[in-house]
Amino acid sequence: xxxxxxxxxxxxxxxxxxxxxxxxxxxxxxxxxxxxxxxxxxxxxxxxxxxxxxxxxxxxxxxxxxxxxxxxxxxxxxxxxxxxxxxxxxxxxxxxxxxxxxxxxxxxxxxxxxxxxxxxxxxxxxxxxxxxxxxxxxxxxxxxxxxxxxxxxxxxxxxxxxxxxxxxxxxxxxxxxxxxxxxxxxxxxxxxxxxxxxxxxxxxxxxxxxxxxxxxxxxxxxxxxxxxxxxxxxxxxxxxxxxxxxxxxxxxxxxxxxxxxxxxxxxxxxxxxxxxx
Amino acid sequence: xxxxxxxxxxxxxxxxxxxxxxxxxxxxxxxxxxxxxxxxxxxxxxxxxxxxxxxxxxxxxxxxxxxxxxxxxxxxxxxxxxxxxxxxxxxxxxxxxxxxxxxxxxxxxxxxxxxxxxxxxxxxxxxxxxxxxxxxxxxxxxxxxxx
Numbered sequence: 001x002x003x004x005x006x007x008x009x010x011x012x013x014x015x016x017x018x019x020x021x022x023x024x025x026x027x028x029x030x031x032x033x034x035x036x037x038x039x040x041x042x043x044x045x046x047x048x049x050x051x052x053x054x055x056x057x058x059x060x061x062x063x064x065x066x067x068x069x070x071x072x073x074x075x076x077x078x079x080x081x082x083x084x085x086x087x088x089x090x091x092x093x094x095x096x097x098x099x100x101x102x103x104x105x106x107x108x109x110x111x112x113x114x115x116x117x118x119x120x121x122x123x124x125x126x127x128x129x130x131x132x133x134x135x136x137x138x139x140x141x142x143x144x145x146x147x148x149x150x151x152x153x154x155x156x157x158x159x160x161x162x163x164x165x166x167x168x169x170x171x172x173x174x175x176x177x178x179x180x181x182x183x184x185x186x187x188x189x190x191x192x193x194x195x196x197x198x199x200x201x202x203x204x205x206x207x208x209x210x211x212x213x214x215x216x217x218x219x220x221x222x223x224x225x226x227x228x229x230x231x232x233x234x235x236x237x238x239x240x241x242x243x244x245x246x247x248x249x250x251x252x253x254x255x256x257x258x259x260x261x262x263x264x265x266x267x268x269x270x271x272x273x274x275x276x277x
Numbered sequence: 278x279x280x281x282x283x284x285x286x287x288x289x290x291x292x293x294x295x296x297x298x299x300x301x302x303x304x305x306x307x308x309x310x311x312x313x314x315x316x317x318x319x320x321x322x323x324x325x326x327x328x329x330x331x332x333x334x335x336x337x338x339x340x341x342x343x344x345x346x347x348x349x350x351x352x353x354x355x356x357x358x359x360x361x362x363x364x365x366x367x368x369x370x371x372x373x374x375x376x377x378x379x380x381x382x383x384x385x386x387x388x389x390x391x392x393x394x395x396x397x398x399x400x401x402x403x404x405x406x407x408x409x410x411x412x413x414x415x416x417x418x419x420x421x422x423x424x
Binding site for chain 2 (some may be wrong): 214238239240241242243258259260261262263264
């Protein structure tokens with residue numbers, strides 16, 4: 001049977017080694033470790049908020065809050081130092097943590113499944129609204145995940161929407177935004193000011209989402225500088241399409257028109273690379 | 278993108294115009310550059326894949342409704358794009374096949390450049406054309422590589 005019977009050659013019961021001690025947390029004191037210790041939730045700007053000095057990403061922490069603890073809409077997670085700051089299609093956010101504001105907001109928009117990707121547009125609108133209000137810069141959106149400035153399309157912020165679907169509707173969205181504080185001329189000392197603007201922008205955009213995905217798409221289109229430009233779009237898993245961006249539909253798809261009027265729609269998950277031609 | 282087909286357009290120019298139209302999604306131009314044989318082949322494939330015979334007839338006769346025609350041509354363009362997928366479509370070279378062909382027929386070989394370290398070209402596709410009243414029309418696009 002077992003070798004724990006005390007027979008010769010086996011390990012005596014009294015000496016059974018216990019499980020190895022848990023590895024030391026790689027995070028500084030105060031950061032929740034994997035022990036399941038509940039992170040501290042505070043109220044700031046009228047929202048529930050969790051602040052982590054170090055975490056895998058604000059998105060991961062907000063996802064856990066939304067899914068395991070039924071985090072309320074509007075709840076915010078802010079992380080000072082993200083270990084894996086991944087955005088659209090896994091792109092790494094290049095700005096050092098010290099010069100970034102990384103935050104994720106739990107949203108529960110009333111969107112149908114087929115309109116779920118409009119969440120990306122909503123997050124983009126939150127990011128541009130907050131960045132403009134805090135910095136005074138005039139910015140524009142670049143479908144699907146960037147907030148840019150000027151003809152050089154300098155990236156000021158990047159967004160990601162992690163969408164959780166329920167039966168026939170969107171269950172929750174974790175809206176992740178990363179801002180480049182230096183490019184926005186804010187510096188670290190004005191980070192809280194930007195965070196407050198994020199909260200205000202979430203409220204404004206949530207109202208817009210209440211008007212439907214078409215209203216969100218129209219608002220996004222009005223701020224998107226990709227509209228009207230000619231593109232070569234590489235698609236996933238393969239292939240490409242070319243034409244002029246005509247509009248953005250309520251499923252957040254780019255509508256590309258050919259010179260003879262053929263319309264093709266490129267969804268957020270289909271796009272691999274976009275080049276202006 | 279090129280101008281309307283002209284009697285003076287050489288086979289390789291027609292092939293280039295056709296591929297450009299496919300790449301840029303100029304669906305009406307693609308149909309315009311297809312010859313009778315090419316259109317028949319395309320409609321036969323559509324029929325084999327389940328398209329309603331009446332719609333096939335309407336498309337052949339040019340009496341299909343606008344949306345029907347648009348949808349069909351969009352599918353055609355996407356099918357042709359799939360045939361060309363995997364090639365650098367901005368760097369294709371078109372070369373007239375000088376091998377003897379039937380009168381009124383021609384063949385153009387489309388080549389894609391290899392990586393500069395390797396040098397040279399790889400055949401990507403060939404285009405078979407026929408002369409219809411002085412205008413070269415595309416009858417077949419034969420992909421030679423797959424993406």
